[in-house]
Structure formats: C-alpha cells, structure tokens
Amino acid sequence: MPRVVVFDAVGGPDVLHIVDEPVIEPGQGEVRVRIEAFAVNPLDVMTRAGMPPMQAPLPHARLGVEGTGVIDAVGAGVGSWGIGDPVILAAVPDAHVRGSYAEYTTVPANQVLARPAGLGVVESAAVWVAYSTAYGALVETAGMRPADRVLITAASGGVGRAAIQVANQIGAVPIAVTRRATAVDELLAVGARAVVATDHEDLVDATRRHTDGAGADITLDLVTGPGQRDLVEATRPDGVLVPAGFLDARPTPPSPDKVRVTGRYRSFEHTTDPVVVRRMAAFLTAGVRLGALAPAIDAVFDLADVADAHRHLESGRRTGGKVVVTV
Known part of the structure; x- marks a missing residue:
C-alpha cells in the first residue's frame, strides 16, 4: 500500500514515521495526486513540534502544505483535469488530513494548478509556498x-x-x-x-x-x-x-x-481564494517563463529519510534554498 508520513505525538524529527494506508478515492469535485516530491517548510517543523501558529489534532496527523505530482484519478464533476496531468498543490489548509508528505493525496480540484513549464519536479515542489x-x-x-x-x-x-x-x-x-x-x-x-x-x-x-x-x-x-x-x-x-x-x-x-x-x-487567506490564485498562477507562470522566478534548492532527501530532512532544516546549515523530499 502507499506510504504516508504521520506523527502521533509532538516532538523532534524522530516522531515522524511512515505507515501504509490505502489510497482514498476522490469524491465530487476532487482529484487524487500521485506525489512526486514535496518541500519541507518551517511551518511543518513548527507543527510537528507542537508550536503555533498551526497545531495538528493527534494522533495520526499528516504534514505538508506544498508538493508536486500528477493527477492519478478524478472525481465526479471535474472536467478541468485529466489523468496524467502534472500539477502543483496550490493550498493544503487541512494538511493534518491531506498533507503532501505521502505517495498520494486527494484534494479539491481547485487546489491544484498546472505545473509551470520549464520547472523540473524538484523545483516545482518548492515553488508555491x-x-x-x-x-x-x-x-x-x-x-x-x-x-x-x-x-x-x-x-x-x-x-x-x-x-x-x-x-x-x-x-x-x-x-x-x-x-x-x-x-x-x-x-x-x-x-x-x-x-x-x-x-x-x-x-x-x-x-x-x-x-x-x-x-x-x-x-x-x-x-x-x-x-x-x-x-x-x-x-x-x-x-x-x-x-x-x-x-x-x-x-x-x-x-x-x-x-x-x-x-x-x-x-x-489568499491561496484558498480561486480568483487570487488565478492571478498568482499567471504571475508565477510568466515569471518562470521569463526566467525572473527561479526557486533555489538546498538539499534533496528520499521519503524514507524525511526525519533527516527535518533535522537539516533545523540545523542552520542551509544555504538559503528549499529542502525537498522526493517520493
């Protein structure tokens, strides 16, 4: 079964562990994304540690507010996406349930955007937040x-x-x-x-x-x-x-x-507003095409080493780029 990163108690990186869970079929207006990579953000670290501003209900909480992958399944009423379309996650406000630290996640169709042409998988995972x-x-x-x-x-x-x-x-x-x-x-x-x-x-x-x-x-x-x-x-x-x-x-x-x-x-407050998200997406796509926007990558880890990715983010040894985990 597909792998999902969860934590049952707040604390250091060692509270993160990988479990196997069945995939969730997309419901009305939803899509399922097969995750290829996700970025580790300070918000993830703070949530894992039980610090404000976002505290996840325990146990079995997920993490991850951004990532990239391909559409794996579409629910009823979704006409804008097809299986195999490469996308980025534009918003995961309920990351404790739908977080991107997983091989699959199911989200509303309006919470994904087309992956900007010109970005690879690793860079796409680190661009949205x-x-x-x-x-x-x-x-x-x-x-x-x-x-x-x-x-x-x-x-x-x-x-x-x-x-x-x-x-x-x-x-x-x-x-x-x-x-x-x-x-x-x-x-x-x-x-x-x-x-x-x-x-x-x-x-x-x-x-x-x-x-x-x-x-x-x-x-x-x-x-x-x-x-x-x-x-x-x-x-x-x-x-x-x-x-x-x-x-x-x-x-x-x-x-x-x-x-x-x-x-x-x-x-x-903006990434759940579809009108603003369209403006953001247009700005981002144009910036990538013009070469004005280019995410920097500091380090890449495998999903099995997700705890090490958190340790690296907290270590202060980063050069300023994003920490990315490939799935």
Missing part, C-alpha cells in the same frame, strides 16, 4: 508598485529570496536584510539592489541611506518579534509594514501610527 507568500504579501496586501523601495527581512530564506524576485518582476527595488555580512554577495546575486547586514551596520541608518533618506515604502517582516520596532523606524511615514513570518517567537511590540501595519499575513 515561497512565491505565493511573497506575491500575496507584497502585491495583494501591500499593493506593491514599480519603483517602490521594498525592505525584506530574513532575505536569505526561501520566502525572502522569492520576495526579492517578485519585487524585481514588478519593477520595484528590493532591499535585503540579513544578519550576516557573508551573505551580502549572495543576495546581490539573487537580485537585491542593496543589502543591509545587521551584524555590522544599523538597520535604520542603512535603510535610509539606500532610500535617499525617505525610508522603505513597503517592509516585509518575515521575522516579527521585538525587532519589528526598528523596521517601523526604517519604513517611511505612511508606508506599509506587512508581518508575514514567525521566526522570532518573542512578543512583537505595539506599533506606532507612523506606518500602516497590516494584520499578520497568512498565505491561506
């Missing part, structure tokens, strides 16, 4: 426009790199923030117009220097926590700050009214 989060936060929520100066924290991570590329595709000016001066050249090569390395320069002063003294028009905060206070100061008056991450679990201080701070952005 990072780019839909970056696009949703910057374009749909913040209204990013050409020439906007966009400050991007945690820029070496998957979403940060995607945000740099999304900003460039729009014609905005991405300014990357990193804690390590050793990452400056790498982020410039990814497409950042400027890089602020907080281990040797002041965030606010450097941002103002790169924005002719005005401050950032839009700030994408992928860390949150106490450091958001400096991001507010680095954003111009009446600018927009979008909290879209949770890398710092410490409380985030209240923000003054000098900037518009949106509510914490969660990608599912």
Whole structure:
C-alpha cells in the first residue's frame, strides 16, 4: 500500500514515521495526486513540534502544505483535469488530513494548478509556498508598485529570496536584510539592489541611506518579534509594514501610527481564494517563463529519510534554498 508520513505525538524529527494506508478515492469535485516530491517548510517543523501558529489534532496527523505530482484519478464533476496531468498543490489548509508528505493525496480540484513549464519536479515542489507568500504579501496586501523601495527581512530564506524576485518582476527595488555580512554577495546575486547586514551596520541608518533618506515604502517582516520596532523606524511615514513570518517567537511590540501595519499575513487567506490564485498562477507562470522566478534548492532527501530532512532544516546549515523530499 502507499506510504504516508504521520506523527502521533509532538516532538523532534524522530516522531515522524511512515505507515501504509490505502489510497482514498476522490469524491465530487476532487482529484487524487500521485506525489512526486514535496518541500519541507518551517511551518511543518513548527507543527510537528507542537508550536503555533498551526497545531495538528493527534494522533495520526499528516504534514505538508506544498508538493508536486500528477493527477492519478478524478472525481465526479471535474472536467478541468485529466489523468496524467502534472500539477502543483496550490493550498493544503487541512494538511493534518491531506498533507503532501505521502505517495498520494486527494484534494479539491481547485487546489491544484498546472505545473509551470520549464520547472523540473524538484523545483516545482518548492515553488508555491515561497512565491505565493511573497506575491500575496507584497502585491495583494501591500499593493506593491514599480519603483517602490521594498525592505525584506530574513532575505536569505526561501520566502525572502522569492520576495526579492517578485519585487524585481514588478519593477520595484528590493532591499535585503540579513544578519550576516557573508551573505551580502549572495543576495546581490539573487537580485537585491542593496543589502543591509545587521551584524555590522544599523538597520535604520542603512535603510535610509539606500532610500535617499525617505525610508522603505513597503517592509516585509518575515521575522516579527521585538525587532519589528526598528523596521517601523526604517519604513517611511505612511508606508506599509506587512508581518508575514514567525521566526522570532518573542512578543512583537505595539506599533506606532507612523506606518500602516497590516494584520499578520497568512498565505491561506489568499491561496484558498480561486480568483487570487488565478492571478498568482499567471504571475508565477510568466515569471518562470521569463526566467525572473527561479526557486533555489538546498538539499534533496528520499521519503524514507524525511526525519533527516527535518533535522537539516533545523540545523542552520542551509544555504538559503528549499529542502525537498522526493517520493
């Protein structure tokens, strides 16, 4: 029978184990996807560990909010997909039931998209969460426009790199923030117009220097926590700050009214809206075709080594690309 990764208790990577389960036939409006690869995301790690923002009902919970594969079966009323069509999963809000850490998953037909031409299986597995989060936060929520100066924290991570590329595709000016001066050249090569390395320069002063003294028009905060206070100061008056991450679990201080701070952005608020998903898909497909959007891959593991994939993600040894598991 097909393999599925589950966990019965929260904890470290060793709580993950593989079980055999029968495939589920797709119901009305559903498709079954034979998974070829999936990405390991920080949200998966936090869910496995029992940390906010998403806690899975136990036991026998699944993981995985993105992946790629081919349509294996279609349910009644599905006329848009055929068996063998290559797809990516566009949203798995109930990952504890339908997660992509498996050989098969059955999802509503409107939660899959055509795999972008030009991407291989591994890259396709790693493209949706990072780019839909970056696009949703910057374009749909913040209204990013050409020439906007966009400050991007945690820029070496998957979403940060995607945000740099999304900003460039729009014609905005991405300014990357990193804690390590050793990452400056790498982020410039990814497409950042400027890089602020907080281990040797002041965030606010450097941002103002790169924005002719005005401050950032839009700030994408992928860390949150106490450091958001400096991001507010680095954003111009009446600018927009979008909290879209949770890398710092410490409380985030209240923000003054000098900037518009949106509510914490969660990608599912857009990726379950079919109208927005169509816009995201069109943007992604165009970006891949033009070479503007290209996911970076750090490491690839086999399904049998999924716990090692989690250990690698948590180790801090990544180069900034995504961790992918092939099935």
